[in-house]
Amino acid sequence: MGYTITEKILLAHAQGVKDIAPGRFIKAGVDLCLGNDITSPIAIKEFRELGRDKVFNQKRIVLVPDHFTPAKDMKSANQAHMLKEFAGEFGIANYFEVGEMGVEHALIPERGLVLPGDLMIGADSHTCTHGALGAFATGVGSTDLAYAMAFGECWLKVPEAILVRFTGKPKKWVGGKDLILHAIADLGVSGALYKTLELAGDSMEYLSMDDRFSMCNMAIEAGAKNGIIAPDKTTEKYVKTVIRKYKPVRKSYKMLKSDKDASYAEVREYNVSKLEPVVAAPHLPSNGKPVSEFKNVKVDQVVIGSCTNGRISDIRQAAHVLKNRKVHPGTRLIVTPATQAIYKEAVREGYAETIIKSGGVFCTPSCGSCLGGHMGILAEGEVAVATTNRNFVGRMGHPKSFVYLSNPAVAAASAVKGKISHPSDL
Amino acid sequence: MKFKGKVHKFGDNINTDEIIPARYLNTSDPAELARHCMEDADPKFVKKLEEGDIIVAGENFGCGSSREHAPIAIKAAGVSCVIAKSFARIFYRNAINIGLPILTSPSAAETLREGDTARVNASKGEIVKSGRTKVYKSEVFPGFIREIIKSGGLMEYAKSREEKKSAVKVKKKMKK
Numbered sequence: 001m002g003y004t005i006t007e008k009i010l011l012a013h014a015q016g017v018k019d020i021a022p023g024r025f026i027k028a029g030v031d032l033c034l035g036n037d038i039t040s041p042i043a044i045k046e047f048r049e050l051g052r053d054k055v056f057n058q059k060r061i062v063l064v065p066d067h068f069t070p071a072k073d074m075k076s077a078n079q080a081h082m083l084k085e086f087a088g089e090f091g092i093a094n095y096f097e098v099g100e101m102g103v104e105h106a107l108i109p110e111r112g113l114v115l116p117g118d119l120m121i122g123a124d125s126h127t128c129t130h131g132a133l134g135a136f137a138t139g140v141g142s143t144d145l146a147y148a149m150a151f152g153e154c155w156l157k158v159p160e161a162i163l164v165r166f167t168g169k170p171k172k173w174v175g176g177k178d179l180i181l182h183a184i185a186d187l188g189v190s191g192a193l194y195k196t197l198e199l200a201g202d203s204m205e206y207l208s209m210d211d212r213f214s215m216c217n218m219a220i221e222a223g224a225k226n227g228i229i230a231p232d233k234t235t236e237k238y239v240k241t242v243i244r245k246y247k248p249v250r251k252s253y254k255m256l257k258s259d260k261d262a263s264y265a266e267v268r269e270y271n272v273s274k275l276e277p278v279v280a281a282p283h284l285p286s287n288g289k290p291v292s293e294f295k296n297v298k299v300d301q302v303v304i305g306s307c308t309n310g311r312i313s314d315i316r317q318a319a320h321v322l323k324n325r326k327v328h329p330g331t332r333l334i335v336t337p338a339t340q341a342i343y344k345e346a347v348r349e350g351y352a353e354t355i356i357k358s359g360g361v362f363c364t365p366s367c368g369s370c371l372g373g374h375m376g377i378l379a380e381g382e383v384a385v386a387t388t389n390r391n392f393v394g395r396m397g398h399p400k401s402f403v404y405l406s407n408p409a410v411a412a413a414s415a416v417k418g419k420i421s422h423p424s425d426l
Numbered sequence: 427m428k429f430k431g432k433v434h435k436f437g438d439n440i441n442t443d444e445i446i447p448a449r450y451l452n453t454s455d456p457a458e459l460a461r462h463c464m465e466d467a468d469p470k471f472v473k474k475l476e477e478g479d480i481i482v483a484g485e486n487f488g489c490g491s492s493r494e495h496a497p498i499a500i501k502a503a504g505v506s507c508v509i510a511k512s513f514a515r516i517f518y519r520n521a522i523n524i525g526l527p528i529l530t531s532p533s534a535a536e537t538l539r540e541g542d543t544a545r546v547n548a549s550k551g552e553i554v555k556s557g558r559t560k561v562y563k564s565e566v567f568p569g570f571i572r573e574i575i576k577s578g579g580l581m582e583y584a585k586s587r588e589e590k591k592s593a594v595k596v597k598k599k600m601k602k
Binding site: 025038039041042045046049050051052067068072073075076079122123124125127139140141142143144146147150151155189190193194220223225284371372373390392393394395399 | 439441443444447448449451452453454466467485486489490491492493494495498512514515516519520523524568570571574579580581584585588
């Protein structure tokens with residue numbers, strides 16, 4: 001029996017085993033481990049209690065203070081400061097201060113820090129994003145991060161896999177976000193619990209890396225352990241570009257794919273050639289329905305950004321919709337590019353100006369509004385359309401506020417109309 | 427590991443934003459986190475809770491973020507264990523890693539009601555509703571995980587491993 005791409009990566013990193021099968025527990029070496037300003041403080045405290053004088057590898061740890069930064073209050077400032085202090089003391093090469101900092105799951109691939117074939121763990125649930133590069137990447141907790149920083153390894157249960165095949169060319173205004181919301185609506189929020197979500201099919205050839213990142217990003221929203229897409233020409237072009245640009249320490253990568261006789265717990269196929277943009281209603285990401293089904297949903301706030309849809313193609317799409325248009329009176333539009341490089345490009349290309357002229361605000365990179373941290377909290381009864389990943393109760397503010405998830409074009413169109421709208425309704 | 431406590435019942439897909447909302451994540455102090463435990467799922471939870479009480483929930487408990495603050499808040503609030511039909515995977519490993527006993531038992535989660543008292547033997551994976559005799563079984567952890575739990579969590583496991591290593595070094599030195 002052949003292996004899935006996930007099994008191949010796990011086998012290559014597992015210690016002392018010659019074969020691998022779903023359900024088996026392994027100790028695996030990690031190529032990269034990640035923490036942010038919410039999860040790292042606990043990890044740092046635990047690491048220090050261990051009494052070690054060095055980390056397993058100074059170049060394979062990434063610390064990004066991106067959630068509550070630029071610090072929203074004193075406690076958050078103290079938490080972010082812990083990362084800075086620790087990074088200085090232990091010589092962590094990849095610590096990113098505000099100004100260089102970006103939303104971790106956009107920043108790390110952009111810098112070429114994670115590569116195809118890698119095994120990466122991150123103390124952040126959306127670490128599954130990096131599977132878009134054909135890497136195994138999974139979210140863990142702070143204690144796992146502490147352990148990995150010390151020993152460079154992690155315990156893992158080899159997951160079963162669900163193969164999701166997307167077929168057909170997506171229509172205009174339909175992107176990776178819509179495809180994954182469509183799949184999650186079918187799978188449910190626990191449909192892929194403990195499992196791999198392997199995304200494949202001929203639709204991939206129409207999807208950019210930005211689209212693929214937003215798809216793997218939301219694998220966790222179906223409960224999955226990891227999302228993964230086998231690397232192809234699009235992947236390789238992206239990887240070669242970022243390596244050339246940022247010259248990361250590690251430059252070699254492995255382009256793997258699943259064997260033809262690999263076994264899957266389940267196979268699902270979606271023809272997406274007729275799919276409309278999908279909007280997920282409160283309070284679960286699995287409540288996705290075609291945008292046209294949402295009639296007269298008044299919107300108080302629109303958020304475009306996050307590790308799901310804060311990349312340059314997302315900002316470009318929003319700017320395209322907003323060009324020569326005005327944000328509806330009574331609606332707030334908050335656009336947050338995910339990294340400093342994306343921010344700069346948006347300024348250079350004039351997207352930032354378009355957004356500001358339309359009446360929106362253009363913020364510095366941060367995870368803030370997505371998790372109800374800062375820079376756009378919802379009041380009681382308020383409704384938001386967000387390009388983010390979760391619409392749980394209280395996710396973006398008051399427990400009695402409402403979040404609808406969408407792609408950037410639908411979000412921008414909704415900002416213009418003041419209610420949930422399809423971009424072609426403008 | 428034996429517990430007896432009053433049941434607090436929750437539904438499916440209780441997520442980490444409900445267990446400990448992000449507005450309280452500017453600290454990792456367990457006592458402070460405990461004060462807001464389950465706040466967006468049941469604002470009165472902490473008031474009602476007595477030391478040793480048990481959370482019983484449906485499918486996918488702890489879904490959402492990777493925040494270890496969620497099991498920490500539950501443990502620090504005084505909850506002895508969580509029984510659910512299933513757990514979200516990051517919550518599951520976080521609970522193991524910090525030593526919060528969790529039991530996967532669809533039948534117990536189905537049967538137990540708000541206000542019931544339950545007796546739990548976490549090592550054996552047995553759950554009994556007080557006043558009854560029927561034993562509900564929970565999934566028993568594989569050996570690998572039992573080792574971590576036995577050590578009292580992943581870092582304790584790591585510390586004992588460090589001690590063993592240094593003991594070996596000392597022995598080697600003594601031989602020289």
